[in-house]
Amino acid sequence: MRKLATILMIIPFLLFCAPKVGAVEKEERTxxxxxxxxxxxxxxxxxxxxxxxxxxxxxxxxxxxxxxxxxxxxxxxxxxxxxxxxxxxxxxxxxxxxxxxxxxxxxxxxxxxxxxxxxxxxxxxxxxxxxxxxxxxxxxxxxxxxxxxxxxxxxxxxxxxxxxxxxxxxxxxxxxxxxxxxxxxxxxxxxxxxxxxxxxxxxxxxxxxxxxxxxxxxxxxxxxxxxxxxxxxxxxxxxxxxxxxxxxxxxxxxxxxxxxxxxxxxxxxxxxxxxxxxxxxxxxxxxxxxxxxxxxxxxxxxxxxxxxxxxxxxxxxxxxxxxxxxxxxxxxxxxxxxxxxxxxxxxxxxxxxxxxxxxxxxxxxxxxxxxxxxxxxxxxxxxxxxxLTRGNFQELHNQDGLAVFKRTYNDESMIIAINNGTETQTVELTELPDDSQMRGLLQDGLVRQSDDGMYKLGMERETADVFVIEPDQGYNWSFIAFVVGVMLLFVGSVIAISIRSRRSEQ
Incomplete structure (x- = not known):
């Protein structure tokens, strides 16, 4: 039972920490x-x-x-x-x-x-x-x-x-x-x-x-x-x-x-x-x-x-x-x-x-x-x-020190946002595909499309981030349900071990 409990504790950690896989297959390095x-x-x-x-x-x-x-x-x-x-x-x-x-x-x-x-x-x-x-x-x-x-x-x-x-x-x-x-x-x-x-x-x-x-x-x-x-x-x-x-x-x-x-x-x-x-x-x-x-x-x-x-x-x-x-x-x-x-x-x-x-x-x-x-x-x-090494380079926004660029290669698109200004700034991006999300790779932020079709990006002063554009995943309910199930099974296992231990002592 103790081995089972240990395994159940490790599973959620592995699932949350598993590395994300790149969408585009690597080409020969030049x-x-x-x-x-x-x-x-x-x-x-x-x-x-x-x-x-x-x-x-x-x-x-x-x-x-x-x-x-x-x-x-x-x-x-x-x-x-x-x-x-x-x-x-x-x-x-x-x-x-x-x-x-x-x-x-x-x-x-x-x-x-x-x-x-x-x-x-x-x-x-x-x-x-x-x-x-x-x-x-x-x-x-x-x-x-x-x-x-x-x-x-x-x-x-x-x-x-x-x-x-x-x-x-x-x-x-x-x-x-x-x-x-x-x-x-x-x-x-x-x-x-x-x-x-x-x-x-x-x-x-x-x-x-x-x-x-x-x-x-x-x-x-x-x-x-x-x-x-x-x-x-x-x-x-x-x-x-x-x-x-x-x-x-x-x-x-x-x-x-x-x-x-x-x-x-x-x-x-x-x-x-x-x-x-x-x-x-x-x-x-x-x-x-x-x-x-x-x-x-x-x-x-x-x-x-x-x-x-x-x-x-x-x-x-x-x-x-x-x-x-x-x-x-x-x-x-x-x-x-x-x-x-x-x-x-x-x-x-x-x-x-x-x-x-x-x-x-x-x-x-x-x-x-x-x-x-x-x-x-x-x-x-x-x-x-x-x-970032082979894609084109398109300016989406460049005002008051806040610049946003887009790089695209084949089906892969990246957004680079740099706020070189002296205060927090916000920009609404429209030249992005519908039903997508911008996942930040430096600050782990997530920008989703709003109801009006805009992607509202806020950047604090003197900060930068690199975003990958990917399909909007929404909330992964199946994954959440799985994790909750694993945690409940873990709690049940701990209770069972505790009861068994008390009976042994008696």
Whole structure:
């Protein structure tokens, strides 16, 4: 009887806690389904003390000790948050104080502070075991000021002549760094071979291409063609720092698959740093992207990156709670069309002003449960519902900081509601199917159609939710009757056991 009673107690719990099954069968995973966690290698995790020579954590422009072994040790941590891809700052051998990886001295060697080629191979292998992809950042525009080629006989034409330029120039010395002459056939071939080297040696899945607009398009066209012959479905993610969508989209002709979405970043970081901002300009960025890009769903969207003050800093300077602001910004980031890219430390959230203050060492002890849960949940929702990775993007309402969007893919529809306003707001939605309900996935709310055919959605200030549209279930009377029956049977069993126990004592 006692075993029966235990079983009866467990049954209701299992029924209430059983996971809901997604309505749409999963398709084969492609790049638009990924979510990226971007890491500055030197500032993430020190996994091996053997390479800590000349390390000074107190000096913001010195090496701090982060390495490839440290990333390997934290792969499960990254995967637990739900990320499917890691993107690394350049790991190639750099000059002194080149902790960021941009001052390359050897294009086919691993920076000794980061580890060895064997470590790089093992990192990719361990990531692939966890069904995660790996992207390396690849620099082709320039070298370090101390590169041996500068004094090597026969390589006089490997660099453009030093000149002072303004803006983005294809033959100017960016930040005073020696500018590679990519029109030179020998330079081109060397860079092609270097790109092929890392793919063949480590089996990486993509390159993030630094300073695309500083290099002639003809080079990128040949580079893209060469790389694509080395590994199928290899991603080329270009970095064109420009606020104009059309200017960035013009580089599609080079064969680069996708681009880091700077126009998104510039608007989104300002929109979400404090309440009261409309989301109208963000939707305009999407409309421009949809018109100009062949594959707008592949754009890399972000709120934080290594060359600007942290989003946390923007919120703090605006006198806001960064946790609240991050939760709204992340919800939009993960539900808008494109690939979400999250800078390491967002989950803490790491603070910092302009570089190098925004490149602090990751502190794994300073976790923030709210942000961790929000990131995990958003990644989970995005993975479960293809409408968020493949669907269209329709604005239903956008006024006074309250924005409501709809994403549809095949027979699946999702509603994203974000109240970036300073007070509670309500909106009546009409462009939804009859006899349906909106089930909230972040706040567990439920919105049903009213008698007048409207779906009345109320959102408190500075909150966001993601809803799945499904048939109105109403009250599940059969389930309720079953649970009540089980509970009555349980009570009866307890009474029977009690009576039997008393008789035994007598």
């Amino acid at each position: 790049w638009q389904d990924e979510s990226i966690y971007h890491i500055m290698v030197d500032r993430f995790m020190n996994g091996s003390n053997s390479n800590d020579h000349n390390v000074d954590p107190e000096d913001p422009i010195a090496y701090h000790g982060g390495d490839l072994q440290g990333i390997i040790e934290q792969l499960d941590y990254i995967k637990k948050m739900g990320f499917t891809t890691i993107s690394l700052s350049p790991i190639m051998a750099n000059s002194e104080e080149g902790y960021h990886g941009k001052w390359v001295e050897d294009f086919t060697a691993v920076e000794e502070h980061f580890g060895t080629l064997a470590d790089a191979k093992r990192l990719v292998e361990e990531a692939h075991k966890r069904d995660m992809k790996v992207i390396f950042e690849f620099v082709v525009n320039h070298t370090s000021k101390d590169h041996p080629w500068l004094d090597e006989e026969g390589k006089e034409n490997w660099f453009h002549e030093q000149q002072s330029t303004r803006g983005q120039s294809e033959d100017g010395w960016k930040s005073g760094l020696p500018d590679l002459n990519t029109e030179n056939p020998e330079v081109r071939q060397y860079l092609f071979d270097a790109a092929e080297f890392w793919i063949e040696e480590t089996d990486i899945d993509g390159y993030r291409l630094d300073s695309v607009s500083y290099v002639p398009k003809e080079f990128w066209g040949d580079f893209s063609q060469h790389v694509k012959t080395v590994k199928e479905d290899f991603l080329l993610l270009g970095e064109v720092k420009n606020s104009n969508v059309e200017t960035i989209a013009d580089y599609q002709s080079t064969g680069i698959d996708s681009f880091v979405n700077y126009p998104f970043y510039q608007i989104a970081s300002e929109t979400f740093k404090e309440p009261g901002h409309s989301l109208d300009d963000l939707y305009k960025v999407w409309e421009q992207s949809e018109q100009n890009y062949d594959s707008p769903l592949l754009l890399g969207n972000f709120l934080d990156y290594e060359d600007s003050a942290r989003f946390t800093r923007l919120a703090v300077k605006a006198g806001q709670n960064p946790i609240t602001r991050w939760k709204l910004g992340l919800t939009y980031l993960f539900t808008t069309p494109g690939i979400p890219m999250v800078y390491y430390g967002t989950e803490i959230p790491l603070d910092g002003g302009e570089p190098p203050a925004n490149r602090k060492m990751m502190d794994f002890k300073a976790q923030n449960e709210e942000l961790n849960q929000r990131i995990e949940k958003l990644n989970s929702i995005r993975d479960e519902f293809p409408a």
